[in-house]
Amino acid sequence: MRTFSLTLHVWRQKNTKDPGGFVAYKVPEVSEHMSFLEMLDVVNEGLIVKGDDPIAFDHDCREGICGTCGFMINGDAHGPHRGTTVCQLHMRHFQDGEELWLEPWRAAAFPVMKDLVVDRGAFDRIIAAGGFISAPTGSAPDGNAILVPKPASDRAMDAAACIGCGACVAMCPNSAAALFTGAKIAHLNLLPQGQPEAAARVVAMVGQMETEGFGHCTSTGQCEAVCPKEIPIEVIARMNWDFIKASADKREAKSRGD
Amino acid sequence: MQLDAKVPSGPIEKKWDQAKFDLKLVNPANKRKYSVIVVGSGLAGASAAASLAELGYQVKCFCFQDSPRRAHSIAAQGGINAAKNYQNDGDSVQRLFYDTVKGGDFRAREANVYRLAQISVNIIDQCVAQGVPFAREYGGALANRSFGGAQVSRTFYARGQTGQQLLLGAYQALERQIGLGRVTMYPRTEMLDLVLVDGRARGIVTRDLITGEVASHVADAVVLGTGGYGNVFYLSTNAKGSNATAIWRAHKRGALFANPCFTQIHPTCIPVSGDYQSKLTLMSESLRNDGRIWVPLKKGDTRSPSDIPPSDRDYYLERRYPAFGNLVPRDVASRNAKTVCDEGRGVGPTGLGVYLDLSESIGRLGIATIRERYGNLIDMYERITGEDPYKTPMRIYPAIHYTMGGLWVDYNLMSTIPGMYVLGEANFSDHGANRLGASALMQGLADGYFIIPYTIGDYLASTKLEKVDAAHAAFADAERGVKEQTARFLASDGKRTVDSFHKELGRLMWEKCGMGRTATGLKEAVVKIPELRERFWSEVAVPGTGEELNRELEKAGRVADYMELAELTCRDALARNESCGGHFREEYQTPEGEALRDDDNYSYAAAWEWKGTGQEPALHKEPLAFEHVHLAQRSYK
Amino acid sequence: MSATTADRISSFYQTSIGKKVVMAATGVILFGFLVGHLLGNVQIFAGADKFNAYAEFLHNTPSLLWGTRIVLLLSLFGHVTAVVQLYRARAEARPVQYKVKRNRGATLASRLMLVSGVAVFAFIIFHLLHFTTGTVHGDFKPDDPAHNLISAFTIPTVALAYVVAMGLVAMHLYHGLWSFTQSLGVSHPRYTGRIKASAMLVSVALCAAFASIPILILAHYVK
Numbered sequence A: 001m002r003t004f005s006l007t008l009h010v011w012r013q014k015n016t017k018d019p020g021g022f023v024a025y026k027v028p029e030v031s032e033h034m035s036f037l038e039m040l041d042v043v044n045e046g047l048i049v050k051g052d053d054p055i056a057f058d059h060d061c062r063e064g065i066c067g068t069c070g071f072m073i074n075g076d077a078h079g080p081h082r083g084t085t086v087c088q089l090h091m092r093h094f095q096d097g098e099e100l101w102l103e104p105w106r107a108a109a110f111p112v113m114k115d116l117v118v119d120r121g122a123f124d125r126i127i128a129a130g131g132f133i134s135a136p137t138g139s140a141p142d143g144n145a146i147l148v149p150k151p152a153s154d155r156a157m158d159a160a161a162c163i164g165c166g167a168c169v170a171m172c173p174n175s176a177a178a179l180f181t182g183a184k185i186a187h188l189n190l191l192p193q194g195q196p197e198a199a200a201r202v203v204a205m206v207g208q209m210e211t212e213g214f215g216h217c218t219s220t221g222q223c224e225a226v227c228p229k230e231i232p233i234e235v236i237a238r239m240n241w242d243f244i245k246a247s248a249d250k251r252e253a254k255s256r257g258d
Numbered sequence B: 001m002q003l004d005a006k007v008p009s010g011p012i013e014k015k016w017d018q019a020k021f022d023l024k025l026v027n028p029a030n031k032r033k034y035s036v037i038v039v040g041s042g043l044a045g046a047s048a049a050a051s052l053a054e055l056g057y058q059v060k061c062f063c064f065q066d067s068p069r070r071a072h073s074i075a076a077q078g079g080i081n082a083a084k085n086y087q088n089d090g091d092s093v094q095r096l097f098y099d100t101v102k103g104g105d106f107r108a109r110e111a112n113v114y115r116l117a118q119i120s121v122n123i124i125d126q127c128v129a130q131g132v133p134f135a136r137e138y139g140g141a142l143a144n145r146s147f148g149g150a151q152v153s154r155t156f157y158a159r160g161q162t163g164q165q166l167l168l169g170a171y172q173a174l175e176r177q178i179g180l181g182r183v184t185m186y187p188r189t190e191m192l193d194l195v196l197v198d199g200r201a202r203g204i205v206t207r208d209l210i211t212g213e214v215a216s217h218v219a220d221a222v223v224l225g226t227g228g229y230g231n232v233f234y235l236s237t238n239a240k241g242s243n244a245t246a247i248w249r250a251h252k253r254g255a256l257f258a259n260p261c262f263t264q265i266h267p268t269c270i271p272v273s274g275d276y277q278s279k280l281t282l283m284s285e286s287l288r289n290d291g292r293i294w295v296p297l298k299k300g301d302t303r304s305p306s307d308i309p310p311s312d313r314d315y316y317l318e319r320r321y322p323a324f325g326n327l328v329p330r331d332v333a334s335r336n337a338k339t340v341c342d343e344g345r346g347v348g349p350t351g352l353g354v355y356l357d358l359s360e361s362i363g364r365l366g367i368a369t370i371r372e373r374y375g376n377l378i379d380m381y382e383r384i385t386g387e388d389p390y391k392t393p394m395r396i397y398p399a400i401h402y403t404m405g406g407l408w409v410d411y412n413l414m415s416t417i418p419g420m421y422v423l424g425e426a427n428f429s430d431h432g433a434n435r436l437g438a439s440a441l442m443q444g445l446a447d448g449y450f451i452i453p454y455t456i457g458d459y460l461a462s463t464k465l466e467k468v469d470a471a472h473a474a475f476a477d478a479e480r481g482v483k484e485q486t487a488r489f490l491a492s493d494g495k496r497t498v499d500s501f502h503k504e505l506g507r508l509m510w511e512k513c514g515m516g517r518t519a520t521g522l523k524e525a526v527v528k529i530p531e532l533r534e535r536f537w538s539e540v541a542v543p544g545t546g547e548e549l550n551r552e553l554e555k556a557g558r559v560a561d562y563m564e565l566a567e568l569t570c571r572d573a574l575a576r577n578e579s580c581g582g583h584f585r586e587e588y589q590t591p592e593g594e595a596l597r598d599d600d601n602y603s604y605a606a607a608w609e610w611k612g613t614g615q616e617p618a619l620h621k622e623p624l625a626f627e628h629v630h631l632a633q634r635s636y637k
Numbered sequence C: 001m002s003a004t005t006a007d008r009i010s011s012f013y014q015t016s017i018g019k020k021v022v023m024a025a026t027g028v029i030l031f032g033f034l035v036g037h038l039l040g041n042v043q044i045f046a047g048a049d050k051f052n053a054y055a056e057f058l059h060n061t062p063s064l065l066w067g068t069r070i071v072l073l074l075s076l077f078g079h080v081t082a083v084v085q086l087y088r089a090r091a092e093a094r095p096v097q098y099k100v101k102r103n104r105g106a107t108l109a110s111r112l113m114l115v116s117g118v119a120v121f122a123f124i125i126f127h128l129l130h131f132t133t134g135t136v137h138g139d140f141k142p143d144d145p146a147h148n149l150i151s152a153f154t155i156p157t158v159a160l161a162y163v164v165a166m167g168l169v170a171m172h173l174y175h176g177l178w179s180f181t182q183s184l185g186v187s188h189p190r191y192t193g194r195i196k197a198s199a200m201l202v203s204v205a206l207c208a209a210f211a212s213i214p215i216l217i218l219a220h221y222v223k
Ligand SMILES: Cc1cc2nc3c(=O)[nH]c(=O)nc-3n(C[C@H](O)[C@H](O)[C@H](O)COP(=O)(O)OP(=O)(O)OC[C@H]3O[C@@H](n4cnc5c(N)ncnc54)[C@H](O)[C@@H]3O)c2cc1C
Pocket: B039, B040, B041, B042, B043, B044, B045, B062, B063, B064, B065, B068, B070, B071, B072, B073, B074, B075, B076, B077, B078, B079, B080, B162, B163, B189, B190, B191, B192, B225, B226, B227, B228, B237, B238, B239, B242, B243, B245, B246, B282, B401, B402, B423, B424, B425, B426, B437, B438, B439, B440, B441, B442, B444
């Protein structure tokens, strides 16, 4: 088993108001089998025993599915490995003596709460604006009463795989939430069940996305490149198309948000 | 205390209808006058909160993650069962009911299980309507697979992310209600106590995990959907944050805790690689369909797997269970893995692992087919271990996965505290001593979408609740208790981290109360746990303050609860002198080494009453009658 | 009460998607002009007379000339206004910058759109002052565009400046011609590869053709 040492430069910030700054930590013994977060656990153990404040970072499932974890490692959202959340990133991808800069997701819409922990409530509000199909409990017809062509269902699933981690926003040079919002719109608007609200949905969700203060999309594709679920920017084009269509349709009522 | 399960009378297939008729209704115009607290936003909590809000109740929903979408249900992979019989292969409500009772090794309440099987059908409809992208056939109809050894294909799935998709469906329904202003959501807020007024649940005390603010929330009823307690073992397939605090503190306020020793171990997880290990990752058991499990025949054989000729391999499951082979149920597969490792034949650097070998299937079906079936899983395995399962066998080992035990609830899902309901993995209701694959998701959603909306109305309509506000002494007391605990942790000048205690507890539990349990071991544990608890309180180091985001403080509170729950779990295991489902007492086995139940003496749910720290809890029994599924020994030979 | 058309357009434009639609549409118009402009300009290779005849034709058809100019001006105005608004909002969207920046999966062209755009803007101004008004042209003859062209490009620095400008236009168009399909929602993953390849081909070909004018003049192929 290979072990090696690293230097971490970690963004430390006590709370939203604190200006924050980098603090360097030497990590003398990193095992190649550790996950990145386990490596941080070890650093934290050391800090706690010394009576210092451990580095705060978000995580929960440590399986790459809950979307809780995430920060920048040397400018890469979730680190350098494709299709991988930081909780699934293992230390074998790093070299002895490397210096790593850990920074929180940076976007006005994602205020830093502490160290590497940010508030992604904006994503929930985008969903609340229209990222659903209104199907009150009990009102559903038989599951097979609605046939869904397999290709549509598969594509909906591709988009629905989004874990809402925020890496797309973090990596985007404009801090756009287009991939996140587009993924949910694609998931729901591709399905027959999603049709009745398709136009209202896109108008409301895009409206909320704007209100939250995310930037615009320049089609650079950096979001797609770091998305742990490899969601393609095709979903952004779909969102744009649906939005243009919904906006052009005279009969469509105004967004439900206002 | 007399446990009244409130099971309706009448034939089993009519019970739920009868109950729905008997349950009192709240006038639609009055619903908005009632407030309900839902703790938890997993499948159980989110579905309940959304459905209750749709009915018109004022709902407050809490979760400790930064968003309700991140509840641990998100991690479920395999699928969800429903007795739809879309495959025309002989499934029915009756069969799902039968399989669940039998799979639970006859330790579940028949009436609840029957209702679960009935409702399973509606769940799929509901989820499809919400846009859950279940797998489909080319004709556009829903696809199914067979799962966990079931003989019919009744499992609905969305790739390997069924839990995620179901949860997102419930979460979106919940967000819709939040957007409409009918649910107030409190993310990053942890429930730290339950508040009773006049013996009824009337609210909770919470801590805001960002600001540290301790607050009281008053309501007319409280619903807990806070998930399982598998993390009492430290290493498990559960999310790091999954915890028992909500149910444990409710237990200390009077809710009975049932069958804590019924814990499920999943046979196919990635083995531990070192001390720093923080959790265990599940590899879907579907891999057992095409993977052969083996270890070297001889002890201490350190050759690489490719150098071990077939004659030196022991395909122990195929050898011992010729009929079921590698597809034996979870508990049987797990126990056998432990046995061969205990014999010194385990593989990998720690010796705690067995091979799951896909090579034969790759030879037979081609690598493309295997990739299509398991590509995602194999990628995940490779990401974690750095080994390529297409070339070398995977290493797997059992891990704690699910807890069948939980707070005792009656047929209406109400705990022994009036006005407090418990849903999903947090209750003990439907799985007996062992849960079948793809049944937890079904249960969580049945509870949340289709049971609580009916049963809670009955309580509210038939109970006269006095007006209470947060200034009430009971709330002030509870808040004080919470603050005192925080202060106590922060005041300790210990030198050991919370995690180090948690790991020590977990190791002890795994050894004494894991896959194989003995009276001697359990007795030892019952002595050692309180000692460890003492040391924990005096030696734990919790840095920082209470008025900020303080993860160590959060963890300390949870571990404090595990220290008590662990003891109860061992006591329960010790009191149950039989083997059943996930509870394997080595003293009670058949000559072939199979679990040996004792139906004459242990056909009951063990519901424990809290008597104070360090005090022996009191045992109450809910006898279980099996009128529809006949008691039989499980056999997989 | 239903919203008026004006309201609807305004709320559409208020979103970043609306602004990008304007950018995409105006960008395509400007691109269309570039194609037409090139077809006109390459007539220099057929000789000065031919070229001058073409210029004269334009000047004698004021509806065409001014029609085009107005459309172009409006397009440029729309394009640039949207840029200014979007990039203002962009600055607010990330108040604290990263210490370490990486660009994964992004082409240089896509990252330098603002730079290439501003350069193109500067070039357009220069170009107008150079060949339309003659303000910065040392030897400007209002009635002899061919002369203006050839005399300018025999100065190596001027020729070089135009070649560089064309390089920047090519870069801008390479990303722009793919990005506009995204902005208008007409891209499709099946064709993404082909769209990007065509964008590359078209932008390079177009700008190479433009750049050939100063180069060939400088090399005295055109006199
Ligand atoms: C890896 C894995 C795979 C699985 N696969 C399957 C499968 O294929 N099929 C199947 O049927 N089952 C599966 N299961 C089991 C199933 O996922 C769970 O049993 C089920 O999702 C539990 O749902 P729940 O709603 O009860 O709880 P959870 O989803 O755990 O939700 C608990 C909620 O309670 C909140 N909470 C907890 N404590 C507090 C507190 N003190 N204060 C405030 N909020 C609190 C949390 O924030 C969370 O929102 C799997 C489990 C695991 C671990």
